[in-house]
Amino acid sequence: MSFEYAPAPESRAVVDIASSYGLFIDGTFVEPEGGKTFKTVNPATEEVLADVAEAGEPDVDRAVAAARRAYDKVWSRMPGSERAKYLYRIARLLAERSREFAVLETLDNGKPIRESRDVDVPTAAAHFFYYAGWADKLEHAGFGPNPRPHGVAAQVIPWNFPLLMLAWKIAPALAAGNTVVLKPAETTPLSALLFADLLRQAELPPGVVNIVTGARETGSLLVNHPGVDKIAFTGSTPVGKRIAAEVAGSRKSLTLELGGKAANIVFDDAPIDQAVEGIVNGIYFNQGQVCCAGSRLLVQESIADELVDRLKRRLSTLRVGDPMDKNTDVGAINSAQQLERITMLSQAGEDEGATRWTAACELPEKGYWFAPTVFTDVHPAHRIAREEIFGPVLSVLTFRTPAEAVAKANNTPYGLSAGIWTEKGSRILALADQLRAGVVWANTFNRFDPTSPFGGYKESGYGREGGRHGLAAYLAEGSAL
Amino acid sequence: MTASVSSATSDARTGADGSSSDTEKVLARARDVVGATELDDTNLARYLHGLPGVDKVGADGRAAMLGTRSIKTTAKQWALDTIVSMIDLTTLEGADTPGKVRTLAAKARTPDPSDPSCPRPAAVCVYGDLVHVAKDALAGTGVKIAAVATAFPSGRASLDVRLADTREAVAQGADEIDMVIDRGAFLAGQYSKVFEDIVAVREACRADGAEAHLKVILETGELATYDNVRRASWLAMLAGADFIKTSTGKVQPAATLPVTIIMLEAVRDFRELTGTQVGVKPAGGISSSKDAIKYLVAVNETLGEDWLNPDWFRFGASSLLNDVLMQRSKMRTGHYWGPDYVTVS
């Protein structure tokens, strides 16, 4: 007798989605001056969710001016203890309205409701709560007796964790005393727009946070605006490089959080069942659309076959489908464009001679879907070992010795994260020393906490988000010398 | 130092018919898996300590994630019925009387008087000296009689006493024997003693034409670490356990979801290696339908269909049954139920 799980859908009714949204500037929603809009869709069904404004140059001007006014007249004059209390309000409101935000995030992004509910929203609320407590303690944060904010921060965030990335940007910026103009990703604007409504309930002074929706052009206008003191960007490495080039020669402070091609290293003495879970979590969590995804499995050759067998067995229990179903493990790919990239690179993997295996699962007719896939017989020269796929595709390589594992793990222009699986503590620490990655997870993966700094080496970017270190980006004393 | 297992079996060989060649098969397989002719402490330790470790945080995380599964409507109905059919309805009190056992048996015979479609539990579980009472009361129902034995719950008595305890329960007609391992011996590294005990009790279950199945209680709460749970599971299976069981229910913590999952992984890997399927029984501390459903989900996603029936998975519980019955009634009628409407046992 088999145990079939009946549908367990979360209800959409808990959240109100407007048919159209304006830009959130100076505390209210306004129409874009150019009148341009674009649509945001549910990637699981291709249904249009809403019309969203596209901010043009006059809109970006207006938003930056509002942020500047709010900074000069209100926010920079407010004692840290009062700023703290606004941030605490935001954290508490996010926790109170968590269900609305979780449902909205799933509808707009395609990620399973279980993830939005259990990871994205609670971690975002915790992030605000943590940074609230720094707002009135900056002199104890290790940046000198009187650290000052930059002023107006321009923040551009990606589509993979829309609300969480918003929290990672806005919370420390405000805690440090900056005001913000934030541009959410083109395909996932809705949770940021609901966040604007939350700011109304928090009674945050107008102009302290401004949200301008749009696509690449809006982001470019924002980043290049002369009225902006600081830029924080999370997104792809090519775009990050372009921004760095554009900002060069100016006095704007910049932090970047870019791509990755993390190695998840499994030794023959790994706690094997937990390692399998960690591998699965590392590359299939959020459909693999994670900058720090463990997209390269480096397994010790002596246990490679056994590990891959166990992995495939485990993958066959992954539930792929309707993101609004509470039992779904793997949701939809965020956009047609992203799906195309994943498909193209997977084909390259096959063309280059790697062995492809895909979990058997029924994919829905509409929407953007990619079944969890594993490539074995992958070598460092292959494209799928070097390029960030940003999808549920794992490349498996082998190694013989710890030194070889380190060499292969570091052999990439990226350096965001890495995983180590072994029961031997001294090996974990020795390896962690040698891995050129900003985050090292040992016997676990994809763990995030507001207190824990996150960021990359090399082409994965610079600057850290989270923790005491995360304040540096938003304080003049933490930035340029 | 410790007597190796070969001398113990030569004693057994003088005893029963049939059971000794069965024992020989178990021992041969154990020697083969462990890779040694002598199943002494050193060799057993080498093997058991060479099994992959268990990371506690990761194991707890996996259990927590499985606990988020939302089982509704038709799936929930199926789950509730299945859970009832997997329950070993239990009374193990010093104050048990024939009357108490008869009441329990009556409940097993007719769990829900208002709903004849309600399945019966798999078994009742009683102390060995009350087996005959349960047997009479449940004749013709198909409900099995399980007896705890081997100086349950502590197990602190000589092997002779523990075997006598077992034989008596078997002679009274127990279909299943739930034994306890010697936790003291295990924690002291005397793996061969633990192993030999199980082999001897298993023989007693199969002596004189009897075919009582053997469940081996590890008492995971006393083993303390997840690594020990994995090792004890393998030791018990190598010694021929038909079922491995978490707890006596007399020690806190009793069954937990992470510990049970480790045991599910052990039986999975054991079948992969040897071809032999072993059952799992979490016992103690599972009193709500919600919790029991999590266990069923864990079985489903760790092992699959093959273990999703009472032949291979049981719940050792007493108050769980009434909670499940109330949930069944709620699903049938749409309103929340109350304890006045289910029978005490």
Next chain:
Amino acid sequence: MSARLDVRKTYKLFIGGKFPRSESGRTYEVSADDGAFLANAALASRKDAREAVVAARKAQPGWAGATAYNRGQVLYRVAELLEGRRSQFVEEVAAGEGIKTKAAEAAVDAAIDRWVWYAGWTDKVAQVAGSANPVAGPYFNLSVPEPTGVVVVLAPQSSSLLGLVSVLAPVLVTGNTAVVVSSEKRPLPAITLSEVLATSDVPSGVVNILTGRTAELAPPLASHMDVNAIDLTGTVGAEGVAWGELEAEAAGSVKRVVRPRDSEPDWSQLPDGPRRILAFTETKTVWHPKGM
């Protein structure tokens, strides 16, 4: 029409999450600054003090074992409830300290904000006071602050809410539990604070509050062998108390001692960093080799 008679509050002790009377059955009269009768407060005995220590010890592992985030949320919740009771506290502080409403409001507001300030430290102390230490060898070496355990706090005699909050909150941040001896002559806000703690998510026994004579309660607590630290701030202005003697008693189990200032500080000033938090912590340093 005749004026409505108010229903007066009974002020009892706060031990283990409950409000018992003193086991001695005694009370004492609490008057306003102008001598008017305010209430009878429980006159705690050394046995009550002993019970409070038992309760604090029992609660300590659980409180220390909660995540820093959780402790921060619990403490923030206390501030939410303090805010809700603002007017009640203003009345009690004004009456008890003999100050005008406006000054009482400033004190109560400062007390709430002080509590919020401390709530925000729970998940930051380790980052400020801990370190990875670059030892000269292949070892990972980490120092972290840990709570010392059960802390006795002699609350300030004069500032009955703001001062109380300023000495109590820092103790709780890292996971210590507290036995508080309130201001002798101005104990009422401490019990109202207990009501706030009892209805927030603070686990029973994390904070225990005794009202009564400082001179009677301090010595048995200072010499108690199951107390890890003692804050002697409340000896300033207390009748019949010599803080040096208490410190000498405390030496019997090598307690960590926070000495009082010469006079009661100006509590309206924001604390100078986490020093009051760190006074009640131990530093744990762990070594682990690094080798392939």
